[in-house]
Amino acid sequence: xxxxxxxxxxxxxxxxxxxxxxxxxxxxxxxxxxxxxxxxxxxxxxxxxxxxxxxxxxxxxxxxxxxxxxxxxxxxxxxxxxxxxxxxxxxxx
Amino acid sequence: xxxxxxxxxxxxxxxxxxxxxxxxxxxxxxxxxxxxxxxxxxxxxxxxxxxxxxxxxxxxxxxxxxxxxxxxxxxxxxxxxxxxxxxxxxxxxxxxxxxxxxxxxxxxxxxxxxxxxxxxxxxxxxxxxxxxxxxxxxxxxxxxxxxxxxxxxxxxxxxxxxxxxxxxxxxxxxxxxxxxxxxxxxxxxxxxxxxxxxxxxxxxxxxxxxxxxxxxxxxxxxxxxxxxxxxxxxxxxxxxxxxxxxxxxxxxxxxxxxxxxxxxxxxxxxxxxxxxxxxxxxxxxxxxxxxxxxxxxxxxxxxxxxxxxxxxxxxxxxxxxxxxxxxxxxxxxxxxxxxxxxxxxxxxxxxxxxxxxxxxxxxxxxxxxxxxxxxxxxxxxxxxxxxx
Numbered sequence: 001x002x003x004x005x006x007x008x009x010x011x012x013x014x015x016x017x018x019x020x021x022x023x024x025x026x027x028x029x030x031x032x033x034x035x036x037x038x039x040x041x042x043x044x045x046x047x048x049x050x051x052x053x054x055x056x057x058x059x060x061x062x063x064x065x066x067x068x069x070x071x072x073x074x075x076x077x078x079x080x081x082x083x084x085x086x087x088x089x090x091x092x093x
Numbered sequence: 094x095x096x097x098x099x100x101x102x103x104x105x106x107x108x109x110x111x112x113x114x115x116x117x118x119x120x121x122x123x124x125x126x127x128x129x130x131x132x133x134x135x136x137x138x139x140x141x142x143x144x145x146x147x148x149x150x151x152x153x154x155x156x157x158x159x160x161x162x163x164x165x166x167x168x169x170x171x172x173x174x175x176x177x178x179x180x181x182x183x184x185x186x187x188x189x190x191x192x193x194x195x196x197x198x199x200x201x202x203x204x205x206x207x208x209x210x211x212x213x214x215x216x217x218x219x220x221x222x223x224x225x226x227x228x229x230x231x232x233x234x235x236x237x238x239x240x241x242x243x244x245x246x247x248x249x250x251x252x253x254x255x256x257x258x259x260x261x262x263x264x265x266x267x268x269x270x271x272x273x274x275x276x277x278x279x280x281x282x283x284x285x286x287x288x289x290x291x292x293x294x295x296x297x298x299x300x301x302x303x304x305x306x307x308x309x310x311x312x313x314x315x316x317x318x319x320x321x322x323x324x325x326x327x328x329x330x331x332x333x334x335x336x337x338x339x340x341x342x343x344x345x346x347x348x349x350x351x352x353x354x355x356x357x358x359x360x361x362x363x364x365x366x367x368x369x370x371x372x373x374x375x376x377x378x379x380x381x382x383x384x385x386x387x388x389x390x391x392x393x394x395x396x397x398x399x400x401x402x403x404x405x406x407x408x409x410x411x412x413x414x415x416x417x418x419x420x421x422x423x424x425x426x427x428x429x430x431x432x433x434x435x436x437x438x439x440x441x442x443x444x445x446x447x448x449x450x451x452x453x454x455x456x457x458x459x460x461x462x463x464x465x466x467x468x469x470x471x472x473x474x475x476x477x478x479x480x481x
Contacts, residue, residue, distance in 0.1 A: 032129050035136060035245035038350070043326045043400050077375050081326060081398035084388050088395065091384040 008056075009049040011042020019053065023060050029069055030054065043081045096261075096291040098451075099281055100124045101268050101305060102298035104135035105244065105440030106429050108251045108262075110297060112169075113448035115258035122260045123289065125281070127267040127301070131248045134299040135437050137373075137405025139322055139356055141335050141346060142438040143183045143239035144208050147199040148476040150414065151435075152206050153458050158442035159238050162247075165441070171250040177243035179349040181333035184222060185234045186390075188340050193232040200234050210236040225336060226390050239335065241348055244437050271296070271309040271426065278309070278425035295427040295451075300408040302416075302430040303366050311422050314468050315431045316364040317371055317406035320356060321379035326398040327351025336390060343386040345394075353397060357383050364409070375402035407434040412473035415439065417447060418464030427451065428465050433476075 006016040014037050027036040033053060040046035040053070058065045098119060100107045103126025111124045126132065142162055144155035163180075166173050187193035200210040213233045218225060221235075252262055270282040271294055280290035296302050300317030328351050335346035345355040357379065365371055380402060387394050410416055410431040420426040429447055432439055446456045462474060 029129065031132070035131055036249065041324075041401065043398060045401060074373070075375070076401045076403055077380075078399060078402070081400045083396055083398050084384050085395040087380065087384040087399075088388055091381040091388075 008052050009037070009039040009042065011044050011048070012038045014039050014049075016056075019056055020060075023057065028057065028060070030057070031071065045076065045079070045081070094121075095280075096121045096123045096289065098122045098293045098295060099289060099291040100295045100297060101281065102126065102133070102296065102301070102430075103130040103248075103252075103262070103264065104133050104297065104299055105131075105248050105251070105437050106135075106299075106432070106443060107295070107297035108248050108255060109440050109444030110295065110429060110447055111260045111262075112251045112255040112258065113444045114451060115255055115260050117448055117452045117454070119448070119452050122255075123291070124255070124260060124262045125266045125268055125283075126262070126264045127298075129264045130252055130262070131245050133301065134406050134408060134432075135244050135248055135440075137322070137403055138244050138437045139344060139346070139354055140177075140241050140244050140348065140437070141183070141239075141344065142242050143236065143335070145183050145185055145199065145203060145210060145234060145236050145239060146476060147195070147202060148414075148474060149202060149206075150458075150463070150474055151439075151476055152202050152208070154439055154442045154446075156206050156208055157445070157458065158439055161441040161445065162242055163238075165242075165247070165250070169250040169254045171246070174349075176246050176250060177241065177349045179242075180238050180240035181347075182235050182237040182335070183239035184218070184225070184334040184336050186218070186225075186336065186338045187231045187233060188229050188338060190231055192340050196232070196234045203236065208236055208238070210234050222334070222336075224332060224391060224393055226392055228389070235334065241335070241346060247437075247440075268305065269308070271305060271423075273309045273423050273426070276423055278423050293425045293427065293451075295429060297429040299430055299436065300365065300371065300406040301368055302408070302428060304368055306420070306428065309420075309423050309426060311420050311426070313416060313428065313465055315408055315410050315416055316366050318362040318364060318409050319359060319372055319404050320407050320434065321359070321375060321383075321402065321404045322354065322356035323380065323383060323399055323402045324355075325353040325394075326400050328353070328397065331393065332391065338390075341386060343383070343390065345387055345391060352400070353394065355383060355387055357386060365406075371406060373404045375404055407432075408436065409433050411468060413476045414474045415443060415463050416465040416468075417443060417460055418450065418466075421466045
């Protein structure tokens with residue numbers, strides 16, 4: 001299948017081709033790809049794309065996924081996106 | 094190998110200064126970054142750019158910075174779309190007569206330096222910006238060239254341009270010590286114990302600057318302060334300007350990408366000097382306070398989904414202005430930090446002027462009063478228009 005037609009990140013419409021080019025251009029970690037392509041920053045919060053991206057990085061670098069660098073202490077709530085109106089009542093207490 | 098200059102810190106300040114210095118032929122430059130480029134405060138900032146300040150310094154510098162942003166595509170070879178440059182203005186709301194008077198005074202300073210900030214009455218705000226809830230709003234100021242630029246893309250663009258001019262950039266290379274001999278800088282020591290020598294060292298490491306300078310025996314009153322922020326899902330364009338209030342503290346902007354980015358200052362911020370103290374956790378308290386302000390001033394946001402919260406550091410100085418220039422105590426040691434929440438937007442202008450200073454060229458805007466020595470001398474510079 002053509003890598004131009006494979007969507008890796010559904011929130012930001014990033015294709016496998018774009019991902020591979022970004023990695024080649026030196027954006028070769030989850031943190032940098034996020035900031036360069038906005039991959040993982042959409043409504044899914046990386047739940048769809050992260051493993052696909054890590055697998056690609058692992059292949060390029062020829063290391064197991066467990067050896068890739070990931071900042072362990074970074075937590076970005078909310079777990080699932082939530083509309084402001086669902087928070088409003090609580091916020092006005 | 095010995096470098097002419099080592100820059101510590103891969104945020105906007107360090108990277109843009111590396112580029113500006115390379116452009117001016119300042120010799121062999123090495124930039125060291127502890128994590129990855131934009132890994133510190135630049136990468137967690139709110140991406141706003143504005144010239145609506147109150148102090149003469151800040152207005153002049155930001156007027157220049159906006160010009161640089163406006164021509165950055167030609168200068169660095171990346172399109173405005175890539176850089177996510179958006180000039181939808183900043184709408185600064187006043188919630189009391191006194192606050193409105195202050196904004197008008199700021200506008201006078203802005204007019205003096207060629208900016209066409211407009212003063213809007215309550216009714217004019219309502220008419221021009223129908224999505225803004227004007228409840229309690231006395232008036233506002235608006236400057237249409239303020240707006241947004243993507244901190245990641247701008248920094249990456251400067252980095253690529255700097256590399257083309259021969260700057261070496263090393264990520265994942267933490268500096269543990271600044272080496273000094275007989276009150277003269279010698280280079281830096283890395284966390285792995287190796288040393289890199291240089292005639293000059295520039296520390297532009299945001300809130301991490303203070304601890305690094307301490308290793309050179311230099312005491313700088315610059316601290317990190319946690320500020321929280323959030324972003325929503327992207328929408329089609331419905332809001333032009335950044336909507337901001339200095340008294341209530343909120344700022345809300347729709348990015349070119351479509352998402353709404355917004356923040357509020359902390360209620361009772363701690364002052365952190367040591368990196369071990371830095372805390373980047375997100376809180377429910379912030380989410381609730383932000384929800385209240387956001388849905389009040391922009392009621393249409395009620396139906397918008399919050400996607401992500403994060404936190405970053407403002408690097409504060411006693412007078413909310415940069416500490417920039419040579420360090421008195423150590424020859425060859427320079428500092429450029431302390432943007433006090435505005436480091437990204439000032440970055441391009443500060444880098445340009447600093448590079449002139451460091452190459453003994455005349456500065457267009459004299460940064461000398463912002464040299465770090467001012468804190469000891471008590472010569473502070475006052476800025477009335479800040480959030481938090």
